[in-house]
Amino acid sequence: MKKADVIIVGSGIAALQLARTLSQQSHVMIITKNHRRSSNSFMAQGGIAAAISKEDHSDQHFIDTMIAGEWHGNNERVKRLVEEGKEAVEELIAMKAPFDRNTNDEFSLGMEGAHSTHRILHSGGDQTGKHLINFLLETLSTPNVEWIENEMVIELLFNTSGSCIGVQTKNYAEETREYFSSHIVLATGGAGGMYLPTSNHPSVSGDGLAMAYRAGARIADLEFFQFHPTLLTIEGEAIGLISEAVRGAGGTLINDHGDRIMEGKHPQLELGPRHIVAHEIFKQNESGRKVYLDISNIDRFQTRFPSIxxxxxxxxxxxxxxxxxxxxxxxxxxxxxxxxxxxxxxxKGLYAIGEVACSGVHGANRLASNSLLEGLVYGKRLASYLIKSLEIEGPRDFSSIKFRKKTKGSLPFSMKEIQENMMKYVGIIRDKKGIDIQLSWLKSTSLSPFENIEDWDRKTIQTYYMWINALLMTESASLRTESRGGHIRLDFPQVDDSNWLKKRIVHEQRNQRMKVEYDEQREIKIYA
Known part of the structure; x- marks a missing residue:
């Protein structure tokens, strides 16, 4: 039996921040689906938002976050995010993290959408994720960190008392292995691969989300999905992300007639919240217009944005x-x-941090460059808790139980079909007709979200997990009859505070049914 003090699934910034702190005294096992640098965090261009300048304040960062999230965020948690985030960034600065500076040796702070001031720290111009992940990898206590690369975690393991005590994996040779710990942390990232096109790493398709749901974890807010406005697009194919920092540096959005498409649409024009800007570009494309990012007014573009x-x-x-x-x-x-x-x-025994988690800090639409910040904050916070837990921990039963009947791994749909249908019916714009079409298609199979997948190959499992996530996301979109943040419905175009500001959609595995729960204080703690 292969064991560790803590098992972390994923290798992005949340995982590494957690491992960095724990590895000073604990045996940490990091299991990643591909290579340790194969993550959205590594691909991040923009940077980390933090109120570190003399002209800025965490209170303003808090307000910007709440406004971007259309007031769906948890006030107390957002407040803690921006305050502890500033401390986490200052700690990285003290550790000599490679943030860009200007000629006066001051931090070169960028501006991004929905921010009220320049507060984005970046590295290598537009290569923040690459530099930061490499920096965090160097800070790990190597003797205490065990890497398991190129193994996909396919199932969470539980004992007879209901505690999560391990994970089951598959490598590229389709060999199944098991690893055990009293503390299993999901840091698997989001589910951008559910759609085409996407800015996400190809491996990011929501495995952690589906596994947690199958195990009985509570799931919330899946109707809120952010679409980045600016992906480089050649002949209809998305090639890669064009950082919001380009618009912050003066880039403007024009159509093929030369018109500024954001004029009159939002007071911050191109730097409005992402869902608003993405919606305007989408409408231009739907009407047959092409959209361009005009960079002609940006000085030293190639120096400032080398990877782009x-x-x-x-x-x-x-x-x-x-x-x-x-x-x-x-x-x-x-x-x-x-x-x-x-x-x-x-x-019990299962944790989640980073994009796979619904922490309440992003509301209905994430503020630009708050994602890396969230990873730093929750990675450090969970580490402090686990260190204390490990000190007082008693014996744990590591006898895992199997509770699913074996089934054949045959799916009546492809990964591409799921991606295309999600974008078509539950993408940037939704309505009841499209949502119902998607739900009908997803439910037309005899599959259950609780199949035994142990003998399935990796690709089939990934596709199956995407189907589960598609079902959950589509059900969520069906239930929320308003438009808010990343959830835009043509048939319910307005924000409906009277009915929806205080509601959360929660999926529960029990009885395989959907359930709406109410939270009068807009807090998540009632579900924990």
């Missing part, structure tokens, strides 16, 4: 002409596995 420049040039874009073709694509999941303020789920 390289991507554009490699795909035949002449930067001297000053126009980059863009369209929206799936980017970030605001909902997820419901956690308390520490990262605990409703299942």
């Amino acid at each position: 420049s390289t991507m554009c040039v490699q795909n035949g874009i002449c930067l001297e002409e000053g126009k980059i073709p863009v369209s929206p694509g799936s980017h970030f999941m605001m909902g997820g596995v419901v956690i308390d303020e520490i990262g605990r789920t409703n299942l």
